[in-house]
Each structure stands twice: as structure tokens, then as C-alpha cells.
Amino acid sequence: KQEVTQIPAALSVPEGENLVLNCSFTDSAIYNLQWFRQDPGKGLTSLLLIQSSQREQTSGRLNASLDKSSGRSTLYIAASQPGDSATYLCAVEQYGNKLVFGAGTILRVKS
Amino acid sequence: DVKVTQSSRYLVKRTGEKVFLECVQDMDHENMFWYRQDPGLGLRLIYFSYDVKMKEKGDIPEGYSVSREKKERFSLILESASTNQTSMYLCASSPPNQPQHFGDGTRLSIL
Numbered sequence: 001k002q003e004v005t006q007i008p009a010a011l012s013v014p015e016g017e018n019l020v021l022n023c024s025f026t027d028s029a030i031y032n033l034q035w036f037r038q039d040p041g042k043g044l045t046s047l048l049l050i051q052s053s054q055r056e057q058t059s060g061r062l063n064a065s066l067d068k069s070s071g072r073s074t075l076y077i078a079a080s081q082p083g084d085s086a087t088y089l090c091a092v093e094q095y096g097n098k099l100v101f102g103a104g105t106i107l108r109v110k111s
Numbered sequence: 112d113v114k115v116t117q118s119s120r121y122l123v124k125r126t127g128e129k130v131f132l133e134c135v136q137d138m139d140h141e142n143m144f145w146y147r148q149d150p151g152l153g154l155r156l157i158y159f160s161y162d163v164k165m166k167e168k169g170d171i172p173e174g175y176s177v178s179r180e181k182k183e184r185f186s187l188i189l190e191s192a193s194t195n196q197t198s199m200y201l202c203a204s205s206p207p208n209q210p211q212h213f214g215d216g217t218r219l220s221i222l
Binding site: 004009031034041042043044045046049089091096097098099100101102103104 | 209212
């Protein structure tokens with residue numbers, strides 16, 4: 001059974017710092033990996049999707065990498081801002097369009 | 112823009128009640144999903160549907176049922192609500208093999 005783990009569970013950084021969020025998964029038979037953002041009391045917003053054949057995806061200050069063989073992904077946020085404060089969720093897609101989620105990393109960027 | 116609408120943002124019900132959570136999407140997506148989200152556990156898949164009148168169990172279907180009579184609407188039913196079903200419930204939809212789009216969630220409290 002696929003298990004997705006995110007480290008750290010919570011992170012507090014000063015504004016302007018570069019940071020890395022980690023995600024690991026136990027079964028490498030995935031179609032893709034997605035990073036989501038969730039603001040308090042809200043649904044999920046997709047940030048980046050990496051297909052299983054890709055190594056990384058970039059969007060603005062965000063860069064996500066995928067190493068399928070080792071079961072790891074990282075989300076790199078450059079020059080963090082208070083508006084980046086949110087919960088970040090990693091999810092892998094398996095057969096049947098089903099997503100398996102990690103528990104998330106709660107990020108707080110202090111001004 | 113894709114819109115997934117969950118009928119209630121907050122809901123309070125009593126133990127033993129039959130509870131209906133409604134989800135509507137406006138993009139003619141074939142796939143629809145119900146998740147619950149609990150602190151430290153991330154999102155867990157309850158049920159999903161690939162087409163009208165079709166449904167499949169996810170990872171935690173016990174105590175829940177679903178109904179999909181029309182393509183745009185996917186209902187989650189708690190047959191006899193219990194306190195351990197207090198949670199945040201998230202609905203999502205997608206075309207086949209495409210990223211899922213999420214609603215804003217329903218925070219359900221069972222007293």
C-alpha cells in the first residue's frame with residue numbers, strides 16, 4: 001500500500017529565506033506527483049504537477065523535483081514571502097486517477 | 112475556469128442523523144471524488160466515481176455511501192452519523208487521467 005510522508009510537519013522561516021519541503025513515497029509505480037497549497041479553511045490549489053517521466057517542474061519562485069527511483073520529491077520555494085504561509089501537500093497519482101496524499105507541511109513565513 | 116461547489120461550508124449534525132453532503136461541478140468531468148481530511152493524516156479517499164451511476168470504494172468507505180444520478184453531482188451520505196465522522200470533507204472532479212480540481216470543503220461536526 002502506497003504511503004506518502006512529508007517532512008517537516010511544520011516550518012517557520014523569516015521572510016526572504018529559501019526553503020525546501022520534502023516528500024517521500026514507498027511505491028515508485030506512480031503516474032505523476034503533485035504539490036498543492038491549502039489556505040486555512042479552504043480547498044486545495046494545484047501548484048505543480050510532475051509526470052513520472054519528468055525530473056522537475058518550475059513555476060515562478062517554485063521548483064519541484066522528482067526522483068522516482070528513490071521515492072522522493074522536493075518543493076523549493078525561493079525568496080519566501082508572508083503570502084506563502086499555508087499548508088503544502090504532496091500527492092502521488094496511482095492507477096485509476098487516484099491520489100494518495102501526505103499529511104502536509106504547515107509553513108509560516110514571518111515578516 | 113473549473114468550479115467545484117460544495118453546498119455547505121459548515122454543518123453541525125447530531126449522532127445518528129442521516130447526513131447528505133452535496134458536490135456539483137460545472138465542467139462535465141467524468142471523474143468525481145470524496146475525501147476527508149484530518150490533522151496529521153492528510154486527505155484520505157472515501158469513494159470515487161468514473162461515470163453516472165458508477166461508484167467505487169476508496170480507502171475508508173466504512174460508514175459512508177455515495178450517489179451519482181447526474182454527471183455533475185456527486186453526493187456523500189453518512190447513513191448514521193457518528194462523532195468519529197467529524198472532519199473536513201473535500202470533493203474533487205477531473206477528466207480521465209487529468210489533474211483533479213477541488214472544492215472549498217465542508218467542515219462537518221457531529222455532536
